[in-house]
Amino acid sequence: MPDLSSLIKAYDVRGVVPDDWDESTARAIGAAFAEFVLADSRATTVVTAHDMRESSIPLSRAFAEGVIARGLDVVEAGLGSTDLLYFAAGSLDLPGAMFTASHNPARYNGIKMCRAGAAPIGQDSGLVTIREWAERDDYERVPDRVGSVSQRDVLAEYAAHLRSLVDLSTIRRLRVVVDAGNGMGGHTVPVVLAGLPLDVVEMYFELDGSFPNHEANPLDPANLVDLQRAVVEHGADIGLAFDGDADRVFVVDERGEPVSPSAITALVAVRELAKGRGTTIIHNLITSRAVPEIVREHGGQPVRTRVGHSFIKAEMARTDAIFGGEHSAHYYFRDFWRADTGMLAAMHVLAALGEQSRPLSDLTAAYSRYAASGEINSTVADAPARVAEVRGIFEDEGATVDELDGLTVELPDGAWFNLRASNTEPLLRLNVEAPDVARMTELRDRVLSTVRGGQEQS
Structure with a gap:
């Protein structure tokens, strides 16, 4: 089994088919997932779903083969959206796997995995273990049976x-x-x-x-x-x-x-x-500053978090938040x-x-309430060096800096920006917000001039 570190990202599996992964890889990941959920929760059944990509059915079937080879059963929900898979994992109280590459081009595919009840599995909550076991593809436990596959339309x-x-x-x-x-x-x-x-x-x-x-x-x-x-x-x-x-x-x-x-x-x-059933609202650090302002104005408690579904879901569980939103339109x-x-x-x-x-x-x-740039992507030769250069420039000018997720810089006039590497693509992403369009444009162009250093944008 090849090194899967570039295939298994911060919160899902994502890569080009068949260059980065194929059915044999999916089979190994399925076996590792089965062993993980059995060790994690004693679950004995896994639910799967897949999108409309040409590679999704063969990959999901190979994954199921890996699962049943380790003695667990598979319920195939079949064709569905990712939130349909989460519904199945939640309503059936089963760990699940969704085969999709989301918004990526046609040649990509991936897997979004969750525990029973649609609880997240990410880099810090199981994906590293699944990756290591899939790479090893060798287990001491001998299953006492081969699992079965059934279908359920939900x-x-x-x-x-x-x-x-x-x-x-x-x-x-x-x-x-x-x-x-x-x-x-x-x-x-x-x-x-x-x-x-x-x-x-x-x-x-x-x-x-x-x-x-x-x-x-x-x-x-x-x-x-x-x-x-x-x-x-x-x-x-x-x-x-x-x-x-x-x-x-x-x-x-x-x-x-x-x-x-x-x-x-x-x-x-x-x-x-x-609805009066809670006050905590999650927002990632790239959403507009208007979000926490409005939440407070309506009696809520905003909580700022990293980008990415596994991080947000974990924070929602910790805080019992009623809702969470991201700049990328995940809700x-x-x-x-x-x-x-x-x-x-x-x-x-x-x-x-x-x-x-x-x-x-x-x-x-x-x-x-504010002027925002939207997400601007740049492909650069040395992303960490570019981020460090930007940080140095603005720290020297007395800006407030944090690294909760990438680099966030806040300026005294209320303008701010975040610069972070993509978790799924080889890109550096910039988001800028300011009190008005003129200030946003000025700050955006200044940061981009340093990030790109004369290179073309992606």
Whole structure:
């Protein structure tokens, strides 16, 4: 077995198929996962699901072969979104594995793993052990049986659970354009939103892991262009764009303008706080400073954390947080086993919009207070050296610096930026926020000039 350190990332498995991994690798990871969950919790059954990529079925089946070879059983939920897998792991109380590369291009695939109840498995909570055991692929324990594989379709149960959490039956009628990006939203949206007072305009609902229309990565503005145009053309109230595995959702208002995920985080946080069942809200360190401000204004307690689902889920468990949001449009709910679900976040936004008469742009304006750059990616030859250089420049000027996740620099005038290496791609990511556009632009360009040093951006 080859060295898997570059394949198994901070909180999932991710790589090019077959260059970085193949069915034999998946089989070894499945065996290691089986041994891990047996040792960790005495679990004897694992649930799996997969997205629409061409390699997902063979990889998930090979993984299952590894699991049953170690004497554990497998329940295959089949085709599904990542949050459907989390639903299965939560409702069935089983450890799970989702086969997807999320927003990455077609040649990639990956595995997102969790404990029973959708509890996270990350670098600090089991992935290192799974990697080491998969590399060794040799176990002292002799199974007393070969496990079995069964199938269970949970799509209808998943939809019913979401609809029990957000009631859309009495909202005003809305016209909604949904861009599924040929990803798993095309599978789940029709079932979840069926029969509600919504006129849904479907875009790219055909499941196609080659992504013939655009990459299923709405974080890249280029992949929102079709949705923005369609919202205006159809006179829609709102546009929704899901990423490839539909665990993230991006929102476009009636003018065709993107709504910041930070604004969505604040909006949903206010709705969750209004239920009166808790006060703690998690936000990662790249979300707008407006998020903790608004949370406090509504009686909540904001908690700042690292980027990444395994870190946020662990912090939600520690603090019993009711909700968490990230700048990348991952939204986490205590009522959904602390897991991230783009669908539930979308339903909250639809409810907030449909329960009142104002357009979405007016509704979300109250949650958008500062000018943000969005995430800017740069490919550099020596990322640590570039980050160190940036740190030195701003420390010499008396800025406040922390390294909770990458480098965060706060300036006296309220402007700030974060510079961090991607956990899944060879990129250095920059996010800048400031009181106004002019200041944000000035700070952004200054940091980028140091980061790139004359190199081309990615």
